[in-house]
Amino acid sequence: MAKHAFLIPSAAFALLLASVPAFAIEYRSVETATVLYDAPSVKGKPLFVIRRHTPVEAVVNLEGWAKVRDADGGLAWVERRFLSEQRTVQVVAERAQVRGEANDAASLAFEAEKGVALELIEAGVAGWAKVRHRDGQTGFVRGSQVWGL
Numbered sequence: 001m002a003k004h005a006f007l008i009p010s011a012a013f014a015l016l017l018a019s020v021p022a023f024a025i026e027y028r029s030v031e032t033a034t035v036l037y038d039a040p041s042v043k044g045k046p047l048f049v050i051r052r053h054t055p056v057e058a059v060v061n062l063e064g065w066a067k068v069r070d071a072d073g074g075l076a077w078v079e080r081r082f083l084s085e086q087r088t089v090q091v092v093a094e095r096a097q098v099r100g101e102a103n104d105a106a107s108l109a110f111e112a113e114k115g116v117a118l119e120l121i122e123a124g125v126a127g128w129a130k131v132r133h134r135d136g137q138t139g140f141v142r143g144s145q146v147w148g149l
Helices: 005-018
Strands: 026-030 034-037 044-052 055-062 064-069 073-079 088-091 094-097 108-113 117-125 128-132 136-142
Touching: 055 073, 094 117, 108 136, 117 136
Parallel strands: none
Antiparallel strands: 026 055, 034 044, 034 073, 055 064, 064 073, 088 117, 094 108, 094 136, 117 128, 128 136
16 A cells, blocks of 8 residues: 555646646737836836847736846846737847758758847747848758757
C-alpha cells in the first residue's frame, strides 16, 4: 500500500497543472513614436521616446496603460493606444542575414543591421521567421538574430 501512496498526489498534481491556463507572451509594436514613463500616468516621469515600429512585450496591462519590455530588457509604461496589433521584430545580431528560404543554404535576400525593425509576416517556421523590410524586400531570418518572437 505504501508503495502506491505517492500515485494519488501525483495524479492530483497533474490534474491541477492541466487546469492552469497557459500564459502567452504578448508582443506588440509601437504604432507611432511616443513617450515611455516610469508609472502608468502622463504625470509620471518621462523616461525616453520610443521609435515607431519598435517591438515590445506587454508585461502588465492596467486601465489604458501597458508596462512593456524592450529588446534590451528595459521596463517602462506606455499608453496602450500607441501599441499596434501589427507585429515587428528587432534585429539583435550585428547583421542579420535574411534568406530567400528558411534554411542557411538559401540565397541571401538582404541583410539588416542591429536595431532595425522588420515586419513579422510569419513566425515559427522551424526556428525561422518570415519578415518584410520597410522597402518591401521579404525573406526568412533566424529567430536567434531577432527579438520579438
